[in-house]
Amino acid sequence: MGRYDALLVVSFGGPEKPDDVMPFLENVVRGRGVPRERLLEVEHHYQGVGGVSPINQQCRDLIEALRPEVGLPIYWGNRNWHPFLTDTMREMAADGVTRAAAFITAAYSSYSSCRQYLDDIARARAEVPGAPEVVRLRHYYGHPGFIAAMADHTREAVDRLPEEHRETARLVFTAHSIPVSMAASAGPAGGAYEAQLRAAAAMVAGDRPFDLVWQSRSGPPHVPWLEPDVCDHLRALRAAGTEAVVLVPIGFVSDHMEVVYDLDTEAADVAREVGLHLTRAATAGTHPRFVSMVRELLDEPEPAACPALCCPAPARRPAP
Known part of the structure; x- marks a missing residue:
């Protein structure tokens, strides 16, 4: 863990009140041409549970469980809702963080579960002068x-x-x-x-x-x-x-x-x-073995960076 001076938890993000829902969904699908009707349908799902996604609170719970395990300052940034990665990167730079390990709350390889996260981390770093180096911890589906x-x-x-x-x-x-x-x-x-x-x-x-x-x-x-x-x-x-x-x-x-x-x-x-x-079955959440897994990932040799062409975006087909 001495190679890193902070842990960055990177997640998808989700709305935390009814007024957040549509702006959040628009962030998720920006540039993808998703019909408005589909967004309204998904908005209805969120509003049916009070307009609050559980994911942000679950990130907070995971971070609290990680604090005694990892012994590092922990930061949290989302791709699609507050706290946004760029804001978190500014906070880390202001705190003097120079090299952080990123734990992504997605265990597998694909464009949406890997490459998009890496691209958003890179974009956030590019927007923040003095942003820390960020090393993504490895995929952990088989850990x-x-x-x-x-x-x-x-x-x-x-x-x-x-x-x-x-x-x-x-x-x-x-x-x-x-x-x-x-x-x-x-x-x-x-x-x-x-x-x-x-x-x-x-x-x-x-x-x-x-x-x-x-x-x-x-x-x-x-x-x-x-x-x-x-x-x-x-x-x-x-x-x-x-x-x-x-x-x-x-x-x-x-x-x-x-x-x-x-x-x-x-x-x-x-x-x-x-x-x-x-x-x-419940998801991994804050199960003690899942929490200790993050510390074990931090202790592993630094993972190799993904190849530049790994997990490319899917081809976009025009509608018939």
Whole structure:
């Protein structure tokens, strides 16, 4: 840890009051041509829970859990909402920070879970005279701390099922769907996003059979995204005779809106509709092994920088 004089927690960000919701969503989709109707639909999801995303509070909780572990000043910057990365970079420069390690709250390789974060860090540094050097800690989807946290939460979710369904319950791991073109280009060799998710799911599942499915699609209908969708998959499992499912949001490290709405609301509604027993595992959150994982990452040799062409942005197809 002596190589760094601060830890920077970098996250997605989220609204914290109803008036924040639309400006936040506009930040998220800027330049992507997302129809206004889609933004209004997603705004309705946020307003349904009071206009507050859980993600910012979960970042605060993680930072408080990290303080006694890492022994470094901890800063926090978001890509899409306050505290913005540029403001945090100014604070770090004013405090005399010269070299910080960045822990990104996304465990996998893809444009949206890796390259966009790196680009936003670089943009924030370029806007702040005297900004510190920032070294991103490595991807941690396979780290024993992350796997142990998710395995514990999965066991707890299995135990919440009626006893007669615990042994036969199907584990269904979920992650944010992304465009097929983005998934194919993720990582130096391509295809890393899905491969990393399958590897993490297999480690958490152990000897139990499992499926990997997708959620939170937000792109236009003419652009192919990873499938099957979690709700479609639940219907298919029930039609095939499955009686109980445990959803495991392996693609997320905190219970933010994609988990709260897409799984706890939409998927839960489908399960009730088709008569499927359903529980959902918690995300890693502030599990002690996940928290200690961050300190272990800080103690590792400094990771190599990502290649310049790693995880490029997806090709944008014109609407038909």
